[in-house]
Amino acid sequence: MSLRYPQSEEFLERARRTIPLGAQTFSKSVTQYPFGVSPYFVSRGKGSKIWDIDGNEYIDFINGLCSVTLGYSDPDVNAAVAAQLEDGTIFSLSHPLETEVAELLCDVVPSAEMVRFGKNGSDATAGAIRVARAFTQRDHVLVCGYHGWQDWYIGSTARNKGVPQATRDLTHGFAYNDLTALEKTLAEYKGHVAAVVMEPMNVTAPAPGYLEGVKALTHAAGALLVFDETITGFRYALGGAQELFGVIPDITTLGKGIANGFPLSAVCGRRDVMQQMEEVFFSFTMGGETLSLAAAKATIGKLKREPVIATMNKRGSRILAEIPKLIDKHGIGHFAAVSGHPTWSFLIFKDVEGTNAFEIKTLWMQEMMERGLLSFGTHNISYSHTESDIDALLAAYEEIFPILQRAVDSGAIRQYLKCEPLEPLFRVR
Numbered sequence: 340m341s342l343r344y345p346q347s348e349e350f351l352e353r354a355r356r357t358i359p360l361g362a363q364t365f366s367k368s369v370t371q372y373p374f375g376v377s378p379y380f381v382s383r384g385k386g387s388k389i390w391d392i393d394g395n396e397y398i399d400f401i402n403g404l405c406s407v408t409l410g411y412s413d414p415d416v417n418a419a420v421a422a423q424l425e426d427g428t429i430f431s432l433s434h435p436l437e438t439e440v441a442e443l444l445c446d447v448v449p450s451a452e453m454v455r456f457g458k459n460g461s462d463a464t465a466g467a468i469r470v471a472r473a474f475t476q477r478d479h480v481l482v483c484g485y486h487g488w489q490d491w492y493i494g495s496t497a498r499n500k501g502v503p504q505a506t507r508d509l510t511h512g513f514a515y516n517d518l519t520a521l522e523k524t525l526a527e528y529k530g531h532v533a534a535v536v537m538e539p540m541n542v543t544a545p546a547p548g549y550l551e552g553v554k555a556l557t558h559a560a561g562a563l564l565v566f567d568e569t570i571t572g573f574r575y576a577l578g579g580a581q582e583l584f585g586v587i588p589d590i591t592t593l594g595k596g597i598a599n600g601f602p603l604s605a606v607c608g609r610r611d612v613m614q615q616m617e618e619v620f621f622s623f624t625m626g627g628e629t630l631s632l633a634a635a636k637a638t639i640g641k642l643k644r645e646p647v648i649a650t651m652n653k654r655g656s657r658i659l660a661e662i663p664k665l666i667d668k669h670g671i672g673h674f675a676a677v678s679g680h681p682t683w684s685f686l687i688f689k690d691v692e693g694t695n696a697f698e699i700k701t702l703w704m705q706e707m708m709e710r711g712l713l714s715f716g717t718h719n720i721s722y723s724h725t726e727s728d729i730d731a732l733l734a735a736y737e738e739i740f741p742i743l744q745r746a747v748d749s750g751a752i753r754q755y756l757k758c759e760p761l762e763p764l765f766r767v768r
Contacts, residue, residue: 343709346393347379354379366404371715375758376705378713384411386723389713397713398728402721405570405683408596408651409641410723416599419637420630429628436632443639444607447577450566450591453613455606456626460569460594461487463604464536466621467590468492470606471534471563473615479531480510481524484538486567492536498764515543518552525560534590536565539580542678542685550586563612569594569604574651574682577642601634647722648682654729655681655720661733662686669740674699674747684718693750701760702746706739 340348351369354361361379362368372379378391387410389399402408409416423436441454457463464486472478486492494502495510511528514520515537525532535557539550557564566588572579573596581587589612594604606621607613641647662677674696679685688696688703700716707714712735746752753760 341375343395344376344378344391344393347377347391348374350392351379364404366715370762370764373701373704373758373761377708377758386410386412387721387725387728395711397708397711398724398731400712400714400718400720400732402719403600404595405574405717405719406595407600407721408573409599409638409647410721411600413599413638413641413723415641416601416634416637419633420601423629423633426629428630429625433627434629434632436629436636437627440632440635440639443636444593444605447639447643448572448591448593448607449578449581450587450589450609451607452610453607453616455613455616455621456632457594457604457606457621457623458602458625458628458631459487460567460592460604461489462623463569463592463594463606464565464567465489465491466606466616466619467565467592467608468534468536469619469621470608470612470615471565471590473619474612475533475562477531477533477562478509479528480533481513481521481528481535481562482510482537483513483515484536484541484567486536487569515541516546516549518549518556521553522556525556525562529560532560532562534563534565536567539566539568539571539584539586540575540680541570541683542687544680545584550584554586554588563589565590565592567592570596570683571680573597573639573642574648575680576648597638598631598634599638601631602628603631603635645722650722651682651720651724653681654724654726655684655718657729658718658720658732659684662736665733665736665740669744671740671744671747675740675743679717682720686714686716686718688716691747694747694752697763698752698756698760699743699747701758702752702755703739703743704761705757706742707735710735710738 351361360368380392381389382392383390387398388396390396444454445451468480468491490502490506491510494507495512499507511524513524554564566581568579568591572593576582590608592606597603659681666672666675674689674691676687688699690696746755
């Protein structure tokens, strides 16, 4: 048993008796956190920090998988939720908050003319696909990025166990920043593509004209363009990546940061498309749950009122500027790089002779968590991250990068590991 994480490891053993993998979310399980050097259970969070059940404190650069944009336990969001709790959470009729938050989304998201709510990003993307299929009377879908756990998407990945072959055959991936590849795939399924679904940006910025080209090709093929802004919404700009890049899709899916971690997602888009939902079945008992809607109203209000996104950009821009200098200084450029948007950037490792990216990432995570920083390869910035938090991150890299350099270049990385390395999963970005 680990000296640093005894309670986490003991509780994990208990959890696995009743929960597959011991976690309700794949990305919080032993598949993502190497056993022996990782915490698995959190006790509380405040601002940019969390505390695990062993009492260890971390500056969190995961932030609930990008769902916490303002920071943990934001006082404005908490106050709004507490006030609504006094009146109730779910009712036998719709609550005015449903319309009020829908109106807010139509005000800030360029593509939004009508809105329906779900609880997870997967709800929203599945709803978008059903609407697109109804509108176009077509079945096939082209995808680029990660779009949730539902059959229509996950069947196209290596994690397709349990998905019927007939469903898998309807979804096809295409490479980012490659218009020729998209054009070829659209031609291959000419007349059958209902939607092109993509994260408008993740690891790499769109090449000049790329998103415009995607939209033109999609419309020329008679399909609808869906931007999955589950992460980029309320992070890249108030109106998401579509506002930042000036390319407006037909349908947008939102989640995560929409309510600062409360369970809410949304499908929104063109009025003529969204009106399909008067007949397309997309309905949840908890679709109008008021605590999450109150949280969303408070979150969006704060995003409009305070320099949230500007502050996140400033903090994250410093990370993107300084990490390449540290990579060069410590001679690890042959296996490490950084990319992405200031508010959601990626530290990327690659295979080199004598080791692989997963061994390198495991060693990096081991050293990060030992120093009180939580990340599994991304820097998910929140409004609560301070300059001193960024100082701590860069100071940790100043210490960890030389360790990685020695471990990799000596070909003896296993000697530096206090655990078994992570195993490859399915790639989505």
